[in-house]
Amino acid sequence: MIAKVGLDGHDRGAKVVARSLRDAGMDVVYTGLHRTPEEVVAAAVQEDVDVLGVSLLSGAHLTLIPRVVELMREAHAGDMLLVVGGVIPDEDVPVLTAMGAADVILQDTPPEAVARRVRELVAARQPR
Template sequence: MKKIRVLIAKPGLDGHDRGAKVVARGLRDAGMEVIYTGLHQTPEQIAEAAIQEDVDVVGLSCLSGAHMTLFPRVVELLKEKGAGDILVTGGGIVPEEDVPKLKELGIAAVFGPGTPLKEIIDFHEKNARK
């Protein structure tokens, strides 16, 4: 039986991991396999891990404001490595005006502060590879 696999990663220097951990637990409790790679990951490490773990979705969490640099980089690397079908989502302190830009750059969804877990879970259930 297939299980939804999700990689939750913290790119960059930001150490605020409350959101990443809460989301990881929430997805686990919804029956998914969550690979958590910890803090201070480079986009290269994240993309490689996503491929080897064959995840459906990569969830990036960044509260430092570096999302415009770090998130699209992961998308690019996945495409370069022939894994453009792996979805990339983002969460953290992201100003409203950055959201359309991120989507244009290939981020499938942005979950800002206050997003209910249920919304995140639903997104994964709907969009994971069947």
């Protein structure tokens, strides 16, 4: 699942990634814009997704991602992988991974590299 949380309307990257993953043979759900963390996590649980990719270009990642992580924990979605993408300052990357993001994929990452990374992350996960 590719998700946009918060009021940020930048969806170019999220849609390119969604389409690239679909073209790479994955089942992709895109949430559309302006979702709350609650809506996104509920939808991800409902769809039983392997990977939840959250895109943020607004700078609000350090407020919104902890909420997503907390909701995933509450929903016992422990084996769902959280990947964060967008405009994220380098120094925030370790902060996000320490919170529980499986990876942070930054701008200018080629679409194929995103697909490859998603496959690696899923392959490395404990079997469900």
